[in-house]
Amino acid sequence: MPELPEVETIRRGIEKxxxxxxxxxIEVVRKESVKNNSIQFAxxxxxxxxxxxxxxxxLLIMELKNKKNLIARLGMTGQLIYSAENQKRKHTRIIIxxxxxxxxxxxxxxxxxxxxxxxxxELNDIKAKMGIDPVEKNFTANKFKQIIGKRKRILxxxxxxxxxxxxxxxxxxxxxxxxxxxxxxxxxxxLSGKEIKKLYNSIIKILRLAINNRGxxxxxxxxxxxxxxNFSNFLKVYQKEKEYCRNCKNRxxxxxxxxxxxxxxxxxxxx
DNA sequence: AAGATTGTTGCTTA
DNA sequence: TTAAGCAACAATCT
Numbered sequence: 001m002p003e004l005p006e007v008e009t010i011r012r013g014i015e016k017x018x019x020x021x022x023x024x025x026i027e028v029v030r031k032e033s034v035k036n037n038s039i040q041f042a043x044x045x046x047x048x049x050x051x052x053x054x055x056x057x058x059l060l061i062m063e064l065k066n067k068k069n070l071i072a073r074l075g076m077t078g079q080l081i082y083s084a085e086n087q088k089r090k091h092t093r094i095i096i097x098x099x100x101x102x103x104x105x106x107x108x109x110x111x112x113x114x115x116x117x118x119x120x121x122e123l124n125d126i127k128a129k130m131g132i133d134p135v136e137k138n139f140t141a142n143k144f145k146q147i148i149g150k151r152k153r154i155l156x157x158x159x160x161x162x163x164x165x166x167x168x169x170x171x172x173x174x175x176x177x178x179x180x181x182x183x184x185x186x187x188x189x190x191l192s193g194k195e196i197k198k199l200y201n202s203i204i205k206i207l208r209l210a211i212n213n214r215g216x217x218x219x220x221x222x223x224x225x226x227x228x229x230n231f232s233n234f235l236k237v238y239q240k241e242k243e244y245c246r247n248c249k250n251r252x253x254x255x256x257x258x259x260x261x262x263x264x265x266x267x268x269x270x271x
Numbered sequence: 272a273a274g275a276t277t278g279t280t281g282c283t284t285a
Numbered sequence: 286t287t288a289a290g291c292a293a294c295a296a297t298c299t
Contacts, residue, residue, distance in 0.1 A: 003278090058278080066295085073278090073279085074278090075277085075278060075279080075294095076276085076277040076278055076279095076295095077277080077295095077296080077297095091296095109296060110276095110294085110295050110296050110297080110298075111294080111295055111296075112277080112278060112279075112294070112295075113278095151287080152287085152288080152289085153287085153288065153289090154288090154289085157288080157289080160278090162278090169276065169277080169278070170276090170278085171277095206279080218283095220297095241284080259289080259290090260289085260290065260291075261277085262275080262276075262277095262278095
């Protein structure tokens, strides 16, 4: 469940710690978690430096000194843990050793995540195929209107489509729809101008609030220090189907399937 | 103990 | 071209 706010929290967490530290060792515990040949992967990284970090959507990018990039996709259960201590666990798949004896652990329970070293061109191609990152400045109300355009898609499926907007997953899609007071199953062509504006504001509001609270931990997400995120305390519909709605105080939070995903919404607050 | 869960990709169908 | 639905990937929890 690392979505945009969780990946951003991890990025901020490792940024200052790993930059310009010499990599002196690589341990590929599970070679399928590296999308390059694991020998090549290690060879590229040893004696190299991570000089900057970036994020687009849920993709974490570590720029290397030789112009290549180490990318990490966390999938559903990926973690990046930075520590001076030995933190190797059952689910540790890759370990990066730095010269100052600190380490970066890539853990992944369900194995949907991976790391890969790619050249600049491939990175640009990947980025170009992704939609706009909604916390960037160029994600304007007009831009969002353009994305909706004449589409007739189900609202939630549009929010989850990484080729249109990059970074929203199942948790934040539901929370954004609640904030906007819109039923996730609505078709976007039925939204009024006012509703679109409210939706746009909700996307930015929820994602920024979640980043400021270091993301959501509901199962195994932790930041680079191994700490849980606080946004779990702000969730209003996600996993609240047995509870009273925070807003209308009715027991009206429904759980349905939309766009193939479990979806929660308040039948009384959302229209 | 089968079903739910989560993100992404790719295939099929309309 | 656009969109929906589904399977696949894998492990864990209920």
